[in-house]
Amino acid sequence: MSFELDIQRALDQKTKPPGSLGRLEALAADLARIQRTLTPTVSRPHVVLFAADHGISSKNVSAYPREVTAQMVANFARGGAAICVLARAAGAGLEVIDVGVDADTSTLPGVVQDKLRQGSGDLSDCAALSTVELEHALKAGERAYQRARAIGCDLLALGEMGIGNTTVAAALLSALLHEPALKTTGAGSGVAGRALRHKREIISGALKRTATANHTPKELLGELGGSEIAALVGLILAAREGAIPLLVDGFIVTVAALCACRIDPAARRTLIFAHRSHERGHKLALQALAAEPLLDWQMRLGEASGAALAIPLCRAAACVLSEMATFASAAVSDRHA
Numbered sequence: 001m002s003f004e005l006d007i008q009r010a011l012d013q014k015t016k017p018p019g020s021l022g023r024l025e026a027l028a029a030d031l032a033r034i035q036r037t038l039t040p041t042v043s044r045p046h047v048v049l050f051a052a053d054h055g056i057s058s059k060n061v062s063a064y065p066r067e068v069t070a071q072m073v074a075n076f077a078r079g080g081a082a083i084c085v086l087a088r089a090a091g092a093g094l095e096v097i098d099v100g101v102d103a104d105t106s107t108l109p110g111v112v113q114d115k116l117r118q119g120s121g122d123l124s125d126c127a128a129l130s131t132v133e134l135e136h137a138l139k140a141g142e143r144a145y146q147r148a149r150a151i152g153c154d155l156l157a158l159g160e161m162g163i164g165n166t167t168v169a170a171a172l173l174s175a176l177l178h179e180p181a182l183k184t185t186g187a188g189s190g191v192a193g194r195a196l197r198h199k200r201e202i203i204s205g206a207l208k209r210t211a212t213a214n215h216t217p218k219e220l221l222g223e224l225g226g227s228e229i230a231a232l233v234g235l236i237l238a239a240r241e242g243a244i245p246l247l248v249d250g251f252i253v254t255v256a257a258l259c260a261c262r263i264d265p266a267a268r269r270t271l272i273f274a275h276r277s278h279e280r281g282h283k284l285a286l287q288a289l290a291a292e293p294l295l296d297w298q299m300r301l302g303e304a305s306g307a308a309l310a311i312p313l314c315r316a317a318a319c320v321l322s323e324m325a326t327f328a329s330a331a332v333s334d335r336h337a
Contacts, residue, residue, distance in 0.1 A: 159304020
């Protein structure tokens with residue numbers, strides 16, 4: 001608590017009326033608290049993006065075919081995807097990690113290989129990940145976090161790619177919150193009408209299957225999650241005692257964050273929520289985490305695109321504490337006591 005007071009005093013001593021920078025001050029305080037310093041920095045931001053395929057994609061739950069996952073990983077490697085452009089604009093590095101793509105991506109430049117299998121099981125009739133596969137994916141997330149630490153990353157934005165993964169995330173969110181598919185399932189990549197009803201029916205069936213046992217959050221992750229979501233959970237858990245703020249992207253990463261926090265509530269301390277996705281279930285996930293995102297631009301792409309947009313905001317907030325003059329240093333009169 002004393003350090004929280006130190007942060008507030010430091011903000012109040014800057015040459016401005018107290019609280020006049022609004023949420024920028026709250027963001028600066030979050031960065032200082034997580035980095036454990038009154039002079040936070042965002043000089044080496046980094047984006048980590050996990051990619052994987054899903055067995056449930058065979059049930060036509062997405063507007064796009066399964067092979068798009070591998071095609072998009074190739075697009076990431078070429079630097080042509082939205083996250084590549086936005087990361088460059090934000091001055092952030094980008095690491096793409098194949099944790100379960102249903103293709104050989106080993107020849108793509110810069111794509112890290114860390115998978116046991118190509119794709120996951122069909123969650124509608126079996127566990128998506130075996131115990132061994134789940135543990136591997138969790139460790140893949142931990143390994144990604146350690147690589148980010150090793151390069152001196154001071155802000156880490158989290159993203160994902162995988163055709164069918166809004167279905168996976170909605171199913172996991174429903175199970176974690178005991179909510180029906182109707183409340184958690186949205187358009188994803190653009191399904192509507194009969195296709196959206198079909199997607200919800202698939203999720204409802206998976207929920208009936210898993211409701212037969214009293215699963216822990218980690219077990220639900222294995223039953224319903226995909227390898228990229230499990231890797232995100234592993235990274236968030238690995239970062240829970242560290243000093244690197246994690247920028248949570250949209251719906252899918254937020255569901256991973258919720259799962260991580262249900263496994264260990266201490267994981268919440270490093271999380272900053274970048275944006276409010278236009279995906280239907282995101283509001284519920286944010287409410288469950290008591291999270292107020294920085295942006296609301298009706299995005300629903302994934303890829304860490306919303307998180308990348310929030311990096312300059314974080315950099316500006318850090319500079320408020322680290323570079324802005326105080327009343328004393330600037331010889332400016334403070335307000336009357």
